[in-house]
Amino acid sequence: MKAGILIQAIEAASTHVVRHPVLRKGRPLESCIFDGDELTSTLHLGAYLDEKLVGVLSAYEKQHPAFDEKNTYQVRGVAVLETHQTNGIGRLLMHSIERELSRKKVPLLWLNARLSAVPFYKNLGYKVEGGVFDLPLIGPHYCYYKTLP
Numbered sequence: 001m002k003a004g005i006l007i008q009a010i011e012a013a014s015t016h017v018v019r020h021p022v023l024r025k026g027r028p029l030e031s032c033i034f035d036g037d038e039l040t041s042t043l044h045l046g047a048y049l050d051e052k053l054v055g056v057l058s059a060y061e062k063q064h065p066a067f068d069e070k071n072t073y074q075v076r077g078v079a080v081l082e083t084h085q086t087n088g089i090g091r092l093l094m095h096s097i098e099r100e101l102s103r104k105k106v107p108l109l110w111l112n113a114r115l116s117a118v119p120f121y122k123n124l125g126y127k128v129e130g131g132v133f134d135l136p137l138i139g140p141h142y143c144y145y146k147t148l149p
């Protein structure tokens with residue numbers, strides 16, 4: 001893990017500076033606004049290096065039809081600036097949200113992983129649910145999940 005990374009809660013709008021170049025490149029800035037961003041149950045985490053925001057993720061209280069557990073959360077908008085990828089920042093963000101949700105007694109975390117990110121989630125112990133499906137404008141995805149202690 002890269003030394004000097006600070007993970008902290010951030011406002012929804014603060015995520016855009018990372019979401020836009022990494023996840024919505026070439027699309028309008030409004031494409032960085034996700035449903036549920038402003039709900040009080042939603043969590044946004046930022047990874048700071050030398051006071052610069054270099055990574056973000058968000059977690060939304062949301063059910064998935066495949067899971068019977070109640071009060072599950074969906075993680076979205078996992079992104080690390082291209083210049084800072086493969087330094088352990090994404091892993092740090094995921095571990096932080098897992099800890100935070102576990103503390104809130106959330107039983108299960110799920111997410112829609114783009115194909116290029118599948119090895120990242122597998123590496124973190126996530127299991128696949130179902131087959132590949134298409135998210136409009138983004139491309140093919142798999143649903144991955146983890147049960148929390």
Ligand SMILES: CC(C)(COP(=O)(O)OP(=O)(O)OC[C@H]1O[C@@H](n2cnc3c(N)ncnc32)[C@H](O)[C@@H]1OP(=O)(O)O)[C@@H](O)C(=O)NCCC(=O)NCCS
Nearest residue numbers: 078079080085086087088089090091113114117119120123
């Ligand atoms: C996917 C992403 C968030 C991962 O963050 P990161 O900081 O680069 O990843 P980390 O350095 O924390 O990687 C943790 C582990 O996963 C592995 N990993 C990360 N991305 C990988 C990839 N695309 N393919 C294979 N392995 C990958 C790392 O090698 C590392 O493994 P190790 O423990 O064996 O060293 C980041 O690369 C990113 O923003 N990608 C573009 C946007 C994106 O795809 N977001 C996910 C949308 S579903």
